[in-house]
Amino acid sequence: MPKHEFFVDMTCEGCLNSVTRVLNKLGGVQFEIDLPNKKVSIDSAHSVDTLLDTLKKTGKNTSYLGEK
Amino acid sequence: MDPSSGARSIVVRVEGMTCSSCVQTIEQHVGKLNGVHVIKVSLDDKNATIIYNPKEQIPESLQEAIEDVGFDAVLDEANP
Numbered sequence: 001m002p003k004h005e006f007f008v009d010m011t012c013e014g015c016l017n018s019v020t021r022v023l024n025k026l027g028g029v030q031f032e033i034d035l036p037n038k039k040v041s042i043d044s045a046h047s048v049d050t051l052l053d054t055l056k057k058t059g060k061n062t063s064y065l066g067e068k
Numbered sequence: 069m070d071p072s073s074g075a076r077s078i079v080v081r082v083e084g085m086t087c088s089s090c091v092q093t094i095e096q097h098v099g100k101l102n103g104v105h106v107i108k109v110s111l112d113d114k115n116a117t118i119i120y121n122p123k124e125q126i127p128e129s130l131q132e133a134i135e136d137v138g139f140d141a142v143l144d145e146a147n148p
Contacts, residue, residue: 014086018093018138021084025135058138059093 003068004048006040009061018058026054041068075105077119078127083140085111090139097137101125116141 010016016035023029029044029051042051048064055062085091091109094116099107103124109116118130127143134141 011089012087014084014090014139015093017084018090021138022136057097057136059097 004042004044004051005065005068006042006052006055007038007061007063007065008040008055008058010035010038015058015060019055019060022054022057026050039065074121074123075119076122077117078130079144080116080118080127080131080134081142081144082109082114082116082134083142085109085114085139087111094134094137094139098130098133101130101133104130 008019010019010033013035016033019033019040023031023040023042026046028046029042031040031042031044033040040055044051052062052064082094085094088111091111094109095107098104098116098118103121104118105121106119107116116134120130131141131143
C-alpha cells in the first residue's frame with residue numbers, strides 16, 4: 001500500500017497530539033509524525049481527499065506532498 | 069448576559085493545549101460555527117468560555133466541535 005505524505009503546519013507537542021487524535025478518530029490509518037519537518041506519513045486505505053479533510057479539521061495549514 | 073437575546077454561556081474544560089497556536093486553532097474553528105457569538109480560550113486555565121445561541125448549538129455539540137479539532141473537551145458539572 002502506498003504511503004501518503006502530508007505537510008501539516010504543526011508548531012508544538014499540542015499540535016502533534018491534535019493531529020494524532022483526529023487520525024485515530026478516523027480509524028484505519030497507520031501514521032508517523034515528524035514534528036521538526038512538519039510532515040505526516042500515512043499508510044491507509046482511505047482516499048487522499050479523506051485524509052486531507054481529516055488533517056484540515058485541526059485547522060492547520062495542510063497540503064498533500066505525494067506518495068512516498 | 070442579556071436574557072432577552074437568549075444567549076447562553078458555558079465553560080468547557082480543554083485538555084491538551086500547550087501553546088498559543090492550539091488556542092488560536094480552537095478559537096478559529098469553534099468561532100465560525102453557527103450560533104457561536106463569542107469564544108475565549110484560556111491556556112492558563114485550560115478552558116474555553118463560549119457564548120452561544122441555544123437554538124443553534126447545545127453544550128454537547130460545542131464539546132464535539134472542540135474534540136473534532138483534536139483536543140479533549142469536558143463539560144463542567146456546574147453548567148446546567
